[in-house]
Amino acid sequence: MIGLFDSGIGGLTVVRELLRQAPDASFVYLGDTARTPYGNKSPETVIRYALEDAEFLLKHGATSIVIACNSASAVATEALRRAHLSIPIFEVITPAVEAVCRLNVGRVGVIGTRATIASRAYESRLRERGIEVIAKACPLFVPLVEEGWLTDVETKRIVKHYLSSIRQAQVDAMILGCTHYPLLSEIIQRFMGKQVRLIDSGAMVVGELLRHVSQDGARSQRFFLTDLSARSEEIAAQWLARPVHFEKADI
Amino acid sequence: MIGLFDSGIGGLTVVRELLRQAPDASFVYLGDTARTPYGNKSPETVIRYALEDAEFLLKHGATSIVIACNSASAVATEALRRAHLSIPIFEVITPAVEAVCRLNVGRVGVIGTRATIASRAYESRLRERGIEVIAKACPLFVPLVEEGWLTDVETKRIVKHYLSSIRQAQVDAMILGCTHYPLLSEIIQRFMGKQVRLIDSGAMVVGELLRHVSQDGARSQRFFLTDLSARSEEIAAQWLARPVHFEKADI
Numbered sequence: 001m002i003g004l005f006d007s008g009i010g011g012l013t014v015v016r017e018l019l020r021q022a023p024d025a026s027f028v029y030l031g032d033t034a035r036t037p038y039g040n041k042s043p044e045t046v047i048r049y050a051l052e053d054a055e056f057l058l059k060h061g062a063t064s065i066v067i068a069c070n071s072a073s074a075v076a077t078e079a080l081r082r083a084h085l086s087i088p089i090f091e092v093i094t095p096a097v098e099a100v101c102r103l104n105v106g107r108v109g110v111i112g113t114r115a116t117i118a119s120r121a122y123e124s125r126l127r128e129r130g131i132e133v134i135a136k137a138c139p140l141f142v143p144l145v146e147e148g149w150l151t152d153v154e155t156k157r158i159v160k161h162y163l164s165s166i167r168q169a170q171v172d173a174m175i176l177g178c179t180h181y182p183l184l185s186e187i188i189q190r191f192m193g194k195q196v197r198l199i200d201s202g203a204m205v206v207g208e209l210l211r212h213v214s215q216d217g218a219r220s221q222r223f224f225l226t227d228l229s230a231r232s233e234e235i236a237a238q239w240l241a242r243p244v245h246f247e248k249a250d251i
Numbered sequence: 252m253i254g255l256f257d258s259g260i261g262g263l264t265v266v267r268e269l270l271r272q273a274p275d276a277s278f279v280y281l282g283d284t285a286r287t288p289y290g291n292k293s294p295e296t297v298i299r300y301a302l303e304d305a306e307f308l309l310k311h312g313a314t315s316i317v318i319a320c321n322s323a324s325a326v327a328t329e330a331l332r333r334a335h336l337s338i339p340i341f342e343v344i345t346p347a348v349e350a351v352c353r354l355n356v357g358r359v360g361v362i363g364t365r366a367t368i369a370s371r372a373y374e375s376r377l378r379e380r381g382i383e384v385i386a387k388a389c390p391l392f393v394p395l396v397e398e399g400w401l402t403d404v405e406t407k408r409i410v411k412h413y414l415s416s417i418r419q420a421q422v423d424a425m426i427l428g429c430t431h432y433p434l435l436s437e438i439i440q441r442f443m444g445k446q447v448r449l450i451d452s453g454a455m456v457v458g459e460l461l462r463h464v465s466q467d468g469a470r471s472q473r474f475f476l477t478d479l480s481a482r483s484e485e486i487a488a489q490w491l492a493r494p495v496h497f498e499k500a501d502i
Contacts (some may be wrong), residue, residue: 033294035286041395045478047287114482143394146291154412157405227296231365 001220002027003062005053008036009225009232010142011068012239014092014202020239021206026220028040028060029068030249033224037142039113040177043075046115050076051083052251060222064088064213070177070201071113073123078165081172086214095204096175103197105172107132109164112177120178133136138162138178145180146234151187159184161190161193166192173197183239224249252471253278253464254313256304259287260286260476260483261393261430262319262325263490265343265453270491274458277471279311280319281500282291285477288393290364290429294326297366301327303502315339315464321350321428321452322364325372339463344492346455347426348376353483354448356423362413365390373428386421389429391415395430399486402438410435410442417443475500 003017004011008031018025030053032038035247038046050072056067065080065087067073073091081089090101100108108131110122117137126133140158149155166174179202189198225232225246236244253269259282269276281304283289289297301323305316316331316338318324324342332340353358359382361373368388377384389410400406409441417425425443426434430453441447474484476497487495 034292041285041478042480139398140391140400141393147390149391151413154405157408161403161405204467208497227292229293 001201001210002066002219003030003054004066004068005030005032005050005057005072005107007038007071008029008033008144008181009236011202013182013200014066014205016240017203018209022210022215024219025215028062028128028222029224030056031232032251033229035072038069038071039115039142039186040139041115043119044117044220046072047076047079050080051207051221053072054080054084056224056249056251058087058223059082064209065090065191066205067091068179068202068205070179071115072217074119082145086172090142090203090205090209092179092201093125095201095208096177097122097129098202099173099199099204100109100126100173101129103129103173107134107169107171107172109166109169109171110135111138111166111181113137113142113173114223117131119184123239134166134171136162142178142180143185146235147181154209156183156187156191159187163188163191169248170180171196173199175199175201177201177225188234222247226251253315253318253460254281254305254308254318254352255279255309255317256283256301256323257320257430258282258289258307259284260487261396262453263487264287264406264430264433264451265319265456268457268493269368269460273461273466275470276466277468278332278345279308279473281307282476282483283381283502284480284483288364289320290393290417291390291410292366294366294370297323297381298327301331304439305331305335307475307500307502309335309338311475315460316341317456317460318342319430319453319456321430322366325367325370341456341460343430343452343456344372344376346459347428347450348380349447350450350455351377351382351424351426352380354424356382358385358420360414360417360420360425361428362389362417362425362432364388364393366427373426385417385422387413387417392435393429393431396434397486401434406435407442410438412437416444421491422447424450426450426452430450438458453464466483473498477502490491
């Protein structure tokens with residue numbers, strides 16, 4: 001059974017991709033909506049939360065863990081692997097970096113939360129591979145997505161505000177380094193121009209996951225949140241294009 | 252000693268007003284930055300956090316509590332009073348409602364987080380007093396303030412988006428029902444027109460507080476956060492126009 005966690009509902013974009021590639025996958029999802037977001041908190045706090053999230057998933061039958069959150073992938077992967085040596089732990093950074101390397105491009109944009117960008121997790125790995133990086137934290141993208149302003153004129157202006165420097169640098173590709181951002185991909189693609197390849201970090205990890213994890217037992221798909229709200233069910237149903245029932249997780 | 256808590260650093264606008272009216276006041280401030288924001292979380296979760304915050308302040312010598320957060324004031328005041336019967340507990344809703352009533356006006360706007368507006372805490376009290384209310388949740392205002400976009404063109408557009416219906420209703424006054432919002436008061440005032448009186452809920456509670464609480468002992472002013480970051484000290488220093496040293500609170 002695959003366990004996935006995110007700071008909130010953003011990681012459902014990873015579940016969406018998982019269901020697209022493997023509709024019968026068994027998984028348990030945990031969104032830490034009571035403490036969301038992680039992206040503007042310190043590494044120390046994000047590590048503590050990630051350890052608790054993984055603990056919860058393991059207690060609920062997970063035999064592998066997907067960190068479906070860039071901020072946690074960037075700062076907590078090492079601590080999670082140290083704490084759970086025998087459990088395969090997948091993070092979203094490496095598969096996205098590999099996808100960029102396969103494109104054989106010279107200059108790449110990376111966008112993410114404050115925590116992800118400050119960690120330089122993408123930047124340092126891409127530079128090691130000889131790729132030039134323009135990185136930019138876009139802290140307002142997550143609240144815009146959660147407000148449901150996916151195509152609004154205000155969102156377009158904020159996209160322009162954050163991404164102008166990356167567009168000016170004429171990058172060949174750009175990593176959407178936050179699981180919320182695919183929901184803005186249409187508006188981002190239009191601003192960046194269609195010649196720029198957008199890499200969805202959440203989608204990339206699913207390929208990696210399915211290559212390594214075999215499915216066993218009867219199909220079971222459970223969704224947990226640490227804070228329940230009608231709004232979360234509404235947004236989740238819209239993103240996944242099916243009804244989603246959330247159970248309460250007490251962490 | 253006065254204890255004040257907020258979901259994060261927004262409550263520092265209340266501290267700013269306290270220091271303006273009583274520069275030598277002794278207080279201990281707690282910002283729950285590790286779990287911020289509260290305004291998009293359920294009443295159940297906000298109540299749990301508020302009880303823990305108050306507990307922390309009492310352990311650090313507080314003899315009265317100010318809920319320097321509208322979301323917590325709206326949903327957790329009753330639970331806090333029940334848990335601490337002998338401690339004076341001040342919330343930010345009632346003083347703002349009283350301030351509006353003193354203005355003797357007929358129609359009032361109320362803006363706040365999703366949690367505050369959904370609670371109808373302002374709305375029901377103002378309606379009881381015969382005042383017509385137009386309420387609106389403005390979930391993007393807090394992230395905009397925390398991003399420091401206090402006068403940007405993007406912020407102006409979002410102000411217009413949220414507040415157009417209240418402006419069209421030709422209100423006489425508007426309650427800034429979130430401790431972050433005073434930082435947007437210039438841009439909000441300009442959009443609403445100078446004939447609209449803006450009521451800062453955080454400032455109103457300070458008058459109420461100082462009427463009831465007498466200062467004792469040597470001056471002590473401590474600031475705690477549950478998640479520390481250089482950015483918080485920077486923003487706090489800017490808001491309070493003095494350096495602020497934050498200590499780590501483990502809750």
